[in-house]
Amino acid sequence: MTSPLQQKLKITGPVVVTANRLGDGAVVYRTVDQQWTADLDDAAVVTTSEAASALLAGAAADFTNAVDAYVAPVDLAGGRPQPANLRERIRRAGPTFQLPTNMV
Amino acid sequence: MYVHDDFDRTLIAERVAEFRDQVRRRLSGELTEDEFKPLRLMNGVYLQLHAYMLRIAIPYGTLSSNQMRTLAHVARRYDRGYGHFTTRQNIQFNWIKLAELPDAMADLAAAGLHGMQTSGNCVRNITTDQWAAVAPDEIEDPRIWAELVRQYTTLHPEFSFLPRKFKIAVGAAAKDRAALRVHDIGLRLHRNGAGETGFEVMVGGGLGRTPFIAKTIKPFLLKRDVLSYIEAILRVYNQYGRRDNIYKARIKILVHELGAEAFAREVEQEWQAIKDGALALDPAAIAEIAARFRYPAYERLADEPIELKKPRATDRRFDTWFGNSVARHRMPGYAIVTLSLKPEGGPPGDATAEQMDAIADLAERYSAGEIRVGHEQNLVLPHVRQRDLYALWRALDAIGVATPNVGLVSDIIACPGLDYCSLANARAIPVAQDLTRRFRNLDVARGLGRLHINISGCINACGHHHVGHIGILGIEKNGEEFYQVTIGGRADEDAALGTLIGPAVPSGEVVDVVEDLVTAYVELRERPGEIFLDTVKRVGVEPFKERVYAAR
DSSP: OOOTTTSOOOOOSOEEEEEEETTTOOEEEEOTTSOEESOGGGSOOBOSHHHHHHHHHHHHHOTTTEEEEEEEEEEOTTSSOEESSHHHHHHHHOOSSOOGGGTO | OBOOOHHHHHHHHHHHHHHHHHHHHHHHTSSOHHHHHHHHHTTTEEEOSSSEEEEEOOGGGEEEHHHHHHHHHHHHHHSSSEEEEOTTSOEEEEEEOGGGHHHHHHHHHHTTOOOTTSSSSSBOOOEEOTTTTTOTTBSSOTHHHHHHHHHHHTTOGGGSSOSSOBOEEEEOBSSOOSOGGGSSEEEEEEEOTTSOEEEEEEEOOBOTTSOBOOEEEEEEEEGGGHHHHHHHHHHHHHHHSOSSOGGGOSHHHHHHHHOHHHHHHHHHHHHHHHTTSTTSOOHHHHHHHHHTBOOOOOOOOOSSOHHHHHHHHHOHHHHHHHHHHEEEOSSTTEEEEEEOOOOTTSOTTEEEHHHHHHHHHHHHHHSTTEEEEOTTSOEEEEEEEGGGHHHHHHHHHHTTOOOSOTTSTTOOEEOOGGGTOSSOSSOSHHHHHHHHHHTOOHHHHHHHOSOOEEEESSTTOTTOGGGSSEEEEEEEETTEEEEEEEESOBOSTTOBOOEEOSSOEEGGGHHHHHHHHHHHHHHHOSSTTSOHHHHHHHHOSHHHHHHHHHTO
């Protein structure tokens, strides 16, 4: 079986590589210099499967800093990358309701 | 309350030390994620959308005040000040940091709490009736048997790598409050014609993408045989259960594919070979476990004391709450009190650290220091003197856990959904919140009678949507949240799966659809006392379907 990392990624638009930070599980994004950032604005945005595969391979190899890296679509319509689906919007911004401790 | 012995304390402490070392090795890079993941899962640590989630077992849903305070401490010190009680009598913390997990677990261990049996393909937390030992319709305390099964299955090497997770529930009352028939094994204590007490053994229930109601494969099993019979079931499952396809790996698929009778024969054959061996229970061993359960020294009291009658007559809010949230206790002068964790607009099953601390104090003062967690995601104070109910109610009302909606339309069971869960396709909590706002008028809700809404954010069905009187399943279509609606499901002794009423509806319409169903029910019911489920049973799904889709 081919490793998912060796499979050709089908990319239909701009994407970033995202993962969860090892120490606390926080959402992080891969940067152009193969580091991690918690700020989507600083993420590397790529548009080809080759570039996404390279970014993902670097992310997966960095297993002491982040976990479960994958490719996620972004929307560049506003000039800055925005998560392109609800799951990624929630990952970036947190639950869509007030947390119980903020309700009182 | 069950009092741990030295063996339990040592086991939990050693587990924390072991996990501390595993976390250290993971953080230093000695372990890869592939190596670490199964280890963390064996301790109830999941990685969710935004953070790690720690699931802590609450065996048979029983907590002491001290344990509740420890949960509050963990919520405050290591998380974001709240916890989420689940449909399997566990609690989850959603924002735990990996590096701090060993310290959190050490604090939990000091109170006898841990994450074993909350994840992985093992026997999970053993659940039971939240009214165990206090319900008038119960024949004996099922927790003794749940504890026995817990001890037997915890870290059992033969059952630590089953084809898939395995859930066991035990009940001992005429009314099933533990959802026995949607468990891998449901054990119901009852008396046979000769007056002996034994177990009805049900196997192969479960929800998820392929839901089944459990089949009874042994109508009466002597108590002495319960462990050997469970072992026989697990061995047959271990041998024949599918490991090639995760979607077909649960025992319910095996029971379905073999047929309940053939499955029962396999179990019987295995059991005959082992039933008189080491697992045949010695009454002294049972007595030893039973002796470790401590019960309150009940006072001799009369029902309906003046301290209860008077405020009921003068304080309408109290009387309403009493009628909804207080149940009859097996002891005269006592009551079972349900604390609603379903306030209007709140996430179902969540409690803040402040609420947990306050509940721990109130349990100490009014309920012999004992709290229960129910699978409906509410809490219970099981030993309250009726004369204390008014004072207790005022205290519960002050901390927001006295909404008189228990068992009503706004007492919604919901999974964490896409707001937290990495498996979810759609959100569940906001749907529940919107529904509690739509049905905020509790006079109207009481007029509707018993009506359970269950919501799941994906087909894995953690919100038990298949057995909701109204079940709501979130799905994703072209990047948008849609919801399928079923009606007629139930998780009690007459357990049944709901029937899909039609195509999924967009998220913006799901609350309206539920309101349409409720309106149709009010028009269709024969009399006010006929509950939603009975109306569905009597008239079928069609009139409801017509009401929902005619205008859409």
